[in-house]
Amino acid sequence: MANDYLERILTAHVYDVASETRLDAAPSLSARIHNRVLLKREDMQQVFSFKLRGAYNKMARLHPDVLQQGVVAASAGNHAQGVALAAQKLGCAATIVMPTTTPQIKINAVMAMGAAVLLQGDSYNDAYKYALDLAEEKGAEFIHPYDDPDVIAGQGTIGMEILRQHPKDIHAIFVPIGGGGLISGIAAYVKRLRPTIKVIGVEPVDSDAMHRSLQAGHRVELPQVGLFADGVAVRLVGEETFRLCRELVDEIILVNSDAICAAIKDVFEDTRSIVEPSGALSVAGLKIYAKQKNLMHETLIAIASGANMNFDRLHHVSERAELGEQREAIFAVTIPEEPGSFKKFCNLLGARNVTEFNYRYADSRMAHVFVGVSVRNREESLHLMQILQSNGLKTENLTDNEMAKLHIRHMVGGRSREVSHENLYRFEFPDRPGALMNFLNHMGDRWNISLFHYRNHGADFGRVLVGIQVPPEEKQQFNSFLDKLGYSFWDENNNPTYKLFLV
CATH class of the missing domain: 3.40.50.1100 (Rossmann fold)
Structure with a gap:
């Protein structure tokens, strides 16, 4: 109970x-x-x-003979520091297994408290399995981060x-x-x-x-x-x-x-x-x-x-943050490529604060605008979209479009009508020194990379948008390659922002 x-x-x-x-x-x-x-x-x-609460309570209750054998834990951050501090206070040895993707600042914080750090695997799961084996091998107590x-x-x-x-x-x-x-x-x-x-x-x-x-x-x-x-x-x-x-x-x-x-x-x-x-x-x-x-x-x-x-x-x-608070809206708006249309579009935005503005000539008939606008709430963003559409401007609401927020807003203008058989995918991969080159090596040179956008978000994983030219007769082999690649990926070929700004 x-x-x-x-x-x-x-x-x-x-x-x-x-x-x-x-x-x-x-x-x-x-x-x-x-x-x-x-x-x-x-x-x-x-x-x-x-995390130090649970770690210390667990370790303080261990028999002195058990403590003398040391403790082992797996963690990429907070639990590691809790175990390291508890070990320092109780005077026992601690070994923390951390993924190789762990930022150096977290590794340094654990080592500063006297714990030994071992880097193993790209994920917490890899580190966790290694730590369990290590604890058994050393006869040390494993300090679970939550299930105890x-x-x-x-x-x-x-x-x-x-x-x-x-x-x-x-x-x-x-x-x-x-x-x-x-x-x-x-x-x-x-x-x-x-x-x-x-x-x-x-x-x-x-x-x-x-x-x-x-x-x-x-x-x-x-x-x-x-x-x-x-x-x-x-x-x-x-x-x-x-x-x-x-x-x-x-x-x-x-x-x-x-x-x-x-x-x-x-x-x-x-x-x-x-x-x-x-x-x-x-x-x-x-x-x-x-x-x-x-x-x-x-x-x-x-x-x-x-x-x-x-x-x-x-x-x-x-x-x-402003997107999360629903105080910014992002739109893709198609305007006629004719004198006065750009001014008309700006007038429709009214006195609202423009947070971002990207304009790209599409052809002699139209242009595509990527625009961020400050709003009070989601209702106002929907109202603004209705205003634009009622004035004959085709408008896509991109506020919830992850590819638009992560990549497109930083690369508007990269259109090409000469790229054939292009497939567009988003990838996530472990972000550590050499990881980007490793990702490219995995891609190999079988298919030509026609588009590439990478941003470092200060996280443990990098995010990449990649265009790859794959002839139709090779699509099955390409799909098999994606499944074996080992990275998380998302098919973005039907994303509206791709068609508006990148092809």
Whole structure:
């Protein structure tokens, strides 16, 4: 039973390393959504995330003889730092296995606390399997990041603090979900003492392992996960965490990357602190839930779970935040190639702020314009689209078009009518030194590359848009090549922005 966790949480050993974090008001966000929003500031722990709670509680309960053999963990970031700090405090050796894609700043942070770091594989799954084998080989204890009762109980002390810090009415607590350890611990405590409080999980739409598992009634392993919110990029949730979530969690909200970027901005505007994408996940879900349920004047609490953000990612976050807040709309507009048409188009935009403008001559009859416009909300963007169309201008709304946002807006103008048999694909590949060249080597020289656009977003994975000339009689071999390539890919041949701006 989940109630068995109450004693575990009340007696958890966390405060040798963790602090009781603040429950801060978010006045600007509260005013905007007409509810009282409070942020549980786990981003202010000494390792900038909640993970040290569970790691330390697990390790502090190990027998001294077990500790003497050392511990092993697999992690790309926050759990690694929690285990390293706990090992330093308890005086035991720690080996952390990290994917080779892990940014150097995270590796350095773990090593600075005295842990040994081994780089293995391109993904967390690769590192995890290697770490399990290593722990068995060394006779060391493996510290699981989420699927362990002592780890769950350690994270559950956050729920204990929330109820102590805010004894008044709480409508709901919003918690990011990766493997499920954090929400399981919080829900186990909160539902035991104040069952009327809703505990709501938040997952990215492309890393929704818990959501799919709860819908299916059993654990579902995702074939791949999105990597923007890397702190929750888990393909398979834990057995124990699934059991607890199935019993205790009220609902799961799914959010996209743009909504997460907007939430990072929300937290910054209220706290002047920058949380990582997974740390803003709960705020993004809170906003969607409040709107869906038409909530007014309720108290809503979001767990700001971490702040281990790579500085290089801030440009991407800033770029997408207005889209996530639905305060920017992106359109492709076709205008007549004749005197006065460009001025007419600008007049139709009115006094709205233009955030981006790309113009490309198409032929003697028409031109295509890629334009970003500041709007108040999605309704205004739809209204503006209707204005443009009613004035005879063919308009495509690209606000939700991932290829347009990632690539096209940065490469408008690359049209060619001389390229034959071109196929367009988006790829993701591990972003580390030499990775781009490795990607090209995999592509080989069998088919000609007719278009290539790459942007570094400061993330662990690079994103590439590639045009490849494939004669029709070789399409079957090409499809077989894609399946064997080992990279995530998306067919973009029917994307409207391709036809408007690139062919």
